[in-house]
Amino acid sequence: MLIKAKPIIDAIEHVIEKYKLKNTDFKILFPAPTEEEFTQKHAYSFSKQQHLIFICGRYEGIDYRFEKYIIDKYPSAFQKLSLGKFILLWGEVASMTMIEAITRLIPEVIKESESRIDESYNLKNWLKNIEPPQYTRPESVYGYKVPPVLLTGNQKEIQKRKQQKEK
Numbered sequence: 001m002l003i004k005a006k007p008i009i010d011a012i013e014h015v016i017e018k019y020k021l022k023n024t025d026f027k028i029l030f031p032a033p034t035e036e037e038f039t040q041k042h043a044y045s046f047s048k049q050q051h052l053i054f055i056c057g058r059y060e061g062i063d064y065r066f067e068k069y070i071i072d073k074y075p076s077a078f079q080k081l082s083l084g085k086f087i088l089l090w091g092e093v094a095s096m097t098m099i100e101a102i103t104r105l106i107p108e109v110i111k112e113s114e115s116r117i118d119e120s121y122n123l124k125n126w127l128k129n130i131e132p133p134q135y136t137r138p139e140s141v142y143g144y145k146v147p148p149v150l151l152t153g154n155q156k157e158i159q160k161r162k163q164q165k166e167k
Contacts, residue, residue, distance in 0.1 A: 005063035008055060012070065015053060023077060026051035028070055030080045031094030032061060038081040038098055046098075047105035054099070056091030132162045 012028060015021070027049050031038070046052060055062070070078045083094050103109055119131055135146040149161045 001059040003058060003062045003066075005066035005069065008062055008066045009069050012053060012055070019051065021051055023074060026053060026077055028053045028055065028074060028078045029095070029098065030055040030057070030062075030067070030078070031083065031091050031098060032057055032080055033087065034080045034082045036079075036081055038083055038101075040101065042081065043098070043101040043105055046102045052099075052102070054091075054095040056095050058090050132164075 016026070027046060029046070029052055031054070055066075067078070067080070081098070083097060088094055135150060139146050139151065147161065149157050152158070
């Protein structure tokens with residue numbers, strides 16, 4: 001089963017008309033199997049966008065004429081992205097994943113703005129860093145201990161430790 005093209009096209013056109021959106025004001029994101037995978041870099045880019053319209057497929061997808069129409073009418077607005085090389089039942093889960101990744105990058109969504117900078121896949125480190133392991137109390141859990149340097153309070157040594165990979 002496929003979702004018909006016309007109702008999807010009509011819904012998108014209705015939103016664009018209702019909110020008087022110009023081509024540069026919005027992106028139409030279609031999570032679906034495709035070569036281009038959604039990344040943190042996409043999330044950063046979309047977090048600066050004024051409006052995002054998500055299209056959620058079901059069943060076997062959407063009649064391809066929907067894509068052709070949107071690409072022809074809004075070529076710079078349409079983007080089809082995959083979450084990875086696997087299949088989901090519905091597009092809502094993929095859309096929610098993208099929405100969360102995008103939303104958390106909007107200023108003031110997360111109170112501590114520094115937490116968006118010093119994290120895995122940030123632009124500051126060209127999306128190549130992975131956060132170091134993090135620990136809580138107690139100091140020992142089933143014989144696994146917090147690395148001693150993290151208990152010293154020596155911020156210089158703690159920073160150095162964070163830059164090293166956990167072994």
